[in-house]
Amino acid sequence: MNPVHIADPQDPRVAPYLDIRERDLAGRQGRFVAEGKVVLNVLFSARRFAAESVLVLESRLPGLAATLALAPANMPVYVASGPVMDAIAGFHIHRGVLAIGRKRAPQAPEELLDELPERALVVVLVGIANHDNVGAIFRNAAAFGAAAVILDASSCDPLYRKAIRVSVGAVLKIPFAVADDADGLADAMARRGFELYGLSPRGKADLRDVERRGRAALWFGAEGEGLPEKLLARLNTVRIAMAGGFDSLNVAAASAIALHQLAELEKSAG
Amino acid sequence: MNPVHIADPQDPRVAPYLDIRERDLAGRQGRFVAEGKVVLNVLFSARRFAAESVLVLESRLPGLAATLALAPANMPVYVASGPVMDAIAGFHIHRGVLAIGRKRAPQAPEELLDELPERALVVVLVGIANHDNVGAIFRNAAAFGAAAVILDASSCDPLYRKAIRVSVGAVLKIPFAVADDADGLADAMARRGFELYGLSPRGKADLRDVERRGRAALWFGAEGEGLPEKLLARLNTVRIAMAGGFDSLNVAAASAIALHQLAELEKSAG
Numbered sequence: 050m051n052p053v054h055i056a057d058p059q060d061p062r063v064a065p066y067l068d069i070r071e072r073d074l075a076g077r078q079g080r081f082v083a084e085g086k087v088v089l090n091v092l093f094s095a096r097r098f099a100a101e102s103v104l105v106l107e108s109r110l111p112g113l114a115a116t117l118a119l120a121p122a123n124m125p126v127y128v129a130s131g132p133v134m135d136a137i138a139g140f141h142i143h144r145g146v147l148a149i150g151r152k153r154a155p156q157a158p159e160e161l162l163d164e165l166p167e168r169a170l171v172v173v174l175v176g177i178a179n180h181d182n183v184g185a186i187f188r189n190a191a192a193f194g195a196a197a198v199i200l201d202a203s204s205c206d207p208l209y210r211k212a213i214r215v216s217v218g219a220v221l222k223i224p225f226a227v228a229d230d231a232d233g234l235a236d237a238m239a240r241r242g243f244e245l246y247g248l249s250p251r252g253k254a255d256l257r258d259v260e261r262r263g264r265a266a267l268w269f270g271a272e273g274e275g276l277p278e279k280l281l282a283r284l285n286t287v288r289i290a291m292a293g294g295f296d297s298l299n300v301a302a303a304s305a306i307a308l309h310q311l312a313e314l315e316k317s318a319g
Numbered sequence: 320m321n322p323v324h325i326a327d328p329q330d331p332r333v334a335p336y337l338d339i340r341e342r343d344l345a346g347r348q349g350r351f352v353a354e355g356k357v358v359l360n361v362l363f364s365a366r367r368f369a370a371e372s373v374l375v376l377e378s379r380l381p382g383l384a385a386t387l388a389l390a391p392a393n394m395p396v397y398v399a400s401g402p403v404m405d406a407i408a409g410f411h412i413h414r415g416v417l418a419i420g421r422k423r424a425p426q427a428p429e430e431l432l433d434e435l436p437e438r439a440l441v442v443v444l445v446g447i448a449n450h451d452n453v454g455a456i457f458r459n460a461a462a463f464g465a466a467a468v469i470l471d472a473s474s475c476d477p478l479y480r481k482a483i484r485v486s487v488g489a490v491l492k493i494p495f496a497v498a499d500d501a502d503g504l505a506d507a508m509a510r511r512g513f514e515l516y517g518l519s520p521r522g523k524a525d526l527r528d529v530e531r532r533g534r535a536a537l538w539f540g541a542e543g544e545g546l547p548e549k550l551l552a553r554l555n556t557v558r559i560a561m562a563g564g565f566d567s568l569n570v571a572a573a574s575a576i577a578l579h580q581l582a583e584l585e586k587s588a589g
Contacts, residue, residue, distance in 0.1 A: 189572055194562025217567055255586050290584035292464025297487055298575070302459055305572035306579045314560035316525050 050117050055129045058136035063127050065149045066104050068139040079152035081208035085144035086116050091218030092150050093119035098221055099151045100124055106134055106145035113146060158199050158226040159237050168263045169196040170311060175231050176271040177204045184215025185301035191219035193308035198225040199234060231280055238266050247276050247284030248303055254287050261311045272300050320387050325399045328406035333397055335419045336374050338409035349422035351478035355414035356386050361488030362420050363389035368491055369421045370394055376404050376415035383416060428469050428496040429507050438533045439466035440581060445501050446541040447474045454485025455571035461489035463578035468495040469504060501550055508536050517546050517554030518573055524557050531581045542570050
């Protein structure tokens, strides 16, 4: 480990951490901000991402020793007092530790699909622009062993700070790719033997009756609009049964239910 | 309808709306802040709550005519320009409409349980202090037809502004009560024929194997700590199967899965 004490919030070495709430780093040369020990543990063991540096509250340094031991040996660890850290970030950093990560070469969806095994469950998101929902869906995808997440270009970048945080690091764990064209993606998946399931309140099949085969993809659209009609027309549409009078379900909640149902989870002893 | 134009943010008639983000109205004589058209529709038809007044952006007034027609005829409707409304609330009110609601007489948990039918699914929350999670759980409870929600005293007040908003009004729709003592509540439910299921990562039964009978209660604890051991010892413990390596599920996601599983939903045609 290589701790560097920072006394001046304007120190150029911590420039990537300046005013992080205002400046969304996502998309800037593939850099992003990761927060908290749990997320950093995932970042340091992620093969698709590199950690560029860490900024840590001096009082938190001892408690983070085991986490920082996972980081590359030459990665700088910037250490600051509470007031300096908050002045850098532009708000109070509750978790006391931040990292700047960098995406390695992005992968095209087809390339990612080609790496998947014969039995695989993939999540596809179309038009999900809310960071909390994207983060929560990644967390669910990780909990139920999804092999990948593919987002269309109108969904939000999973590397947005809040999405990473809500996902508890799952965004850095599950391979993901961005598809320019949802119809083209459906073709590419069908060619690779995926059964495509589109969640919709007006879906033809009840989720509880779906029998998953080897390769399956669960497609989710934004709350309200849902998946585009044109796309629904070529998917196996599936509905989640609800009680009358209040048939409204958050898309992350819907993903939890659908993933649990289709994940082929083992029945281990409790 | 009774529109009253407000030009001065300090007008005493709109005092309950002052700086609403700073002052959590929940618990103040049972008053709370409801936001947005969907939530107001629920508030105006809720029998357990009364609407005291509405504050609406003048440009939104025509679009809210159908909603406001559901309100009590003598309820004041305060109308303001954008700058005045934002100055009152202390931040930008995106949805353009707020209401102050009031709880009618609170109900003891036993009283609420006595009103429930022979077949009923109840959600019990212990130590859930996060407003988003409480709101999301109420939304799931409504989607799957839960008859009531009972919270222990360490859970957050569902009438907190953000919880109401995240619940999309479900907090105002599903009867809820607060129990001082979780063990006493378990006794009260058992006496009334409820099967008590406690969700826990180390639960004895796999959720998919649970056969719900007439009256069932799903107990959820806070993420991390979970339900207290003493309480788990007297519940039928249930786990949600997950993939290895990332067995972390948000409590609202867990509630969606468990409610969907135990809700006895009809298999209507799609």
